[in-house]
Amino acid sequence: MSALPQTDNQTAGERAAARRLNLRDAGWLAAPAVLLLAAVLVYPLAIIVLRSFTEPEPGLQNYIWFFGSSVNMAVLQRTFVLSGWVTLASLICAYPYAYAMTVVGKNLRLILILCVLVPFWLSGVVRTLAWVILLQDSGVINSFLRGLGLSPVKLIRTQLGVVIGMTQVLLPFMILPIYSVMKGIDTRLLQAARSLGAKPWRAFLQIYVPLSLPGIYAGAIIVFILSLGFYITPALLGGPRSTMLSSLVQNQVLSLLNWGRGGAMGVVLLVATFILLAIAAPLMRQKHTQTRREK
Amino acid sequence: MKTINFGLAIMMACAVSVPALAQDKPVAGEVAEGSLKGKTLTFVSYGGIYQDGQVAALQDFVQKSGVTLLNDGPTETAKLQAQVESGNVSWDVVDTADLPPYVHCGTLFQKLDFSKLDISKIPEGQVGECSVPAMNYGVVLMYKNETYKDNPPTSWKDFFDTEKFPGVRAIDGSGDPVGGLIEQGFIAAGGDVKAMTADDIEKGIEKIRALGPDTIYWKTGAESQQLAESGEADMVMMWTGRAMTAVKNGAQYTPVWQDWLVVMDQMTIPVGVKDPDASYALINAYLGKAAQEILTEKTSYTPINLDSKPKVDDATAAFLTNTPERIKQGFQQNIPFWVKNFDLASEKWSALLSGN
Known part of the structure; x- marks a missing residue:
């Protein structure tokens, strides 16, 4: 069969058959990725789940221990609260940035995209250590404040410091989905609203923001979920009061060799993430269809 | 040392008498020419200049024995556990922190056969059932000269006294509990450390929290x-190695040596290694006088061979922990x-x- 699709003498039925074939081909094309995921993700994950129920002996002991310990519950709650703050801070920074990317000229847009992508090329540890230099009591920010005659602020080893550091690391994951949605928004809709008498802010809030919601949802979910598992940034920029769950997992597995408890903590975090996705997914789907309809 | 570990001392004495029965008594630092030709050993440690120094110290052993030495790391007990459980141990000699060889003795780390090692030059009280020391260092209290001027802290008691000595404290939160510091906290809380019980751990930690x-x-x-x-x-x-480097880099801090906490890395052989005798040969060579001198010259950690006379500069020498004075001031946690x-x-x- 000709590889060239949809020549004039193809019937609709032939075209559909070609599409189905493509779908089956696509399945084969995905095989390497699926196999890789099964080997390096599904299999180890299954072992972690299994060990959380079987070590040191079969039963729910690890989960009873987890939910019975006030330290664990406090840290779990803190992990979610901190992730929420990071998501909010990322959104506030990312939204205007993504918008700017859609309205500037070609060259400037290239520079803006580069600025988003550059952090991907640096190791997270390097970036976090750079934040240490900026945020510490004798660091750049506080030296500057002192120079102005202002009193220094406590940034490092506080939750604020952790939120700042994590927001910077995660910002690209918020900007890119929002940008990709904003790029597709037809700005003539705004002009139409204006021509019908809407004030600029109203046109923005009632037309533009709802249309960009799918990007916000996607970005927020990615950032929130990545935040939940963060380890190195809270460890280096935070103090005891910003310890996140991953540090406790590390402690259980690496220093206590308690794979069961460490596994249980990982499973709790995973299940919490799934629940969150389950809540968010219908919301996103709904918004997507709405966008298409409005278009 | 304040706390002498009698059990260990007795065991060491026994161990020392054992080699007399063996056919050829090993001598620390020596290895038979060509004895490990064609064999491969994987040595695991913590990387950085430390492992580089250890490898340099083992160079003579590698050349004489003909062994191929591979390096891996960093040491993680969890990884070792996975190897032992799967029955496929690829780490032949492992450098660990203080406590793991005691906590997992016989399960992850082999009980050592001391007829295959010459431990006669190791400082007293440092040999365990499953480990010999890899090097010595210490944890010292470093205070900022500018803050305390003429009235500096002189002990851990002052470290815990925030009224007489106000200021920000920094503590080792890198991982495992620091037993020595908890003991010092318990002492500062008025406890008798020799009669410390499990319930007293909280008292010691409470003192740290109160900072x-x-x-x-x-x-x-x-x-x-x-x-x-x-x-x-x-x-x-601070760890002495880091304290020394900070001072060399211009930090205006002074160490308090009274009750500095004795710390050591341990050399161990995992359970289930394919050729234990080759592992023993490596450790025995590592314990030698010349090997330990090289180790100290490269890393600034204190050698664990009493005969070693490393050539180091004054700044490094000031932080070595094996002088008679330092040994007297040291505080050994109750392992x-x-x-x-x-x-x-x-x-x-x-x-x-x-x-x-």
Whole structure:
């Protein structure tokens, strides 16, 4: 069969058959990725789940221990609260940035995209250590404040410091989905609203923001979920009061060799993430269809 | 040393008498020419200049024995456990922290056959059932000269006294509970450390918690060094190697040597290695006088061979912990106590480090 699709003498039925074939081909094309995921993700994950129920002996002991310990519950709650703050801070920074990317000229847009992508090329540890230099009591920010005659602020080893550091690391994951949605928004809709008498802010809030919601949802979910598992940034920029769950997992597995408890903590975090996705997914789907309809 | 570990001392004495029965008594630092030709050993340690120095110290052993030496790391007990459980142990000699060889003796680490090692030159009280020391270092209290001027702290008691000695403290929060510091906290709380029980761990930790919310728990040795070099903390609990480097880099801090906490890395052989005798040969060579001199010259850690006379500069010499004076001032944590209460102490330490 000709590889060239949809020549004039193809019937609709032939075209559909070609599409189905493509779908089956696509399945084969995905095989390497699926196999890789099964080997390096599904299999180890299954072992972690299994060990959380079987070590040191079969039963729910690890989960009873987890939910019975006030330290664990406090840290779990803190992990979610901190992730929420990071998501909010990322959104506030990312939204205007993504918008700017859609309205500037070609060259400037290239520079803006580069600025988003550059952090991907640096190791997270390097970036976090750079934040240490900026945020510490004798660091750049506080030296500057002192120079102005202002009193220094406590940034490092506080939750604020952790939120700042994590927001910077995660910002690209918020900007890119929002940008990709904003790029597709037809700005003539705004002009139409204006021509019908809407004030600029109203046109923005009632037309533009709802249309960009799918990007916000996607970005927020990615950032929130990545935040939940963060380890190195809270460890280096935070103090005891910003310890996140991953540090406790590390402690259980690496220093206590308690794979069961460490596994249980990982499973709790995973299940919490799934629940969150389950809540968010219908919301996103709904918004997507709405966008298409409005278009 | 304040606390002499009698059990270990007796065991050591027994171990020393054993080699007399063996056919050829090993001598630390020596290895038979070509004895390991065609064999491969994987040595695991913590990387960086430390492991480089260890490899340099083993160069003579590699050349004489003909062994191929591979390096791996960093040491993680969890990884070793996975190897032992799967029956496929690829680590032949492992350098570990203080306590693991005691906590997992016989399960992850082999009980050592001391007829195959010459431990006669190792400082007293440092040989365990499953380990010999890899090097010595210490944890010292470093105080900022500018803060305390003519009235500096002189002991851990002063470290815990925030009224007489106000200022920000920095503590080793890099991982496992620091038994020596908890013991010092318990002493500062008025406890008798010789009669310390499991319930007293909380008392010691409570004293650390009472240092207040400004207390910094550093996560890496580099971070502790950075805290001193930038002057962020007024009293920093530091590893001697890091303290020395900070001072060399211009940190205006002074060490308090009274009751410095004795720490050591351990050399171990995992359970299930394919060729234990080759592992023994490596460790025995590592314990030699010349090997330990090279180790100290490359890393500034204190050698564990009493005959070693490393050539180091004054700044390094000031932080070596094997002079008679330092040995007298050192504080040895109660290893059997912390081994017995390792899980409880870790639980409480982890709560402290997560702000609870």
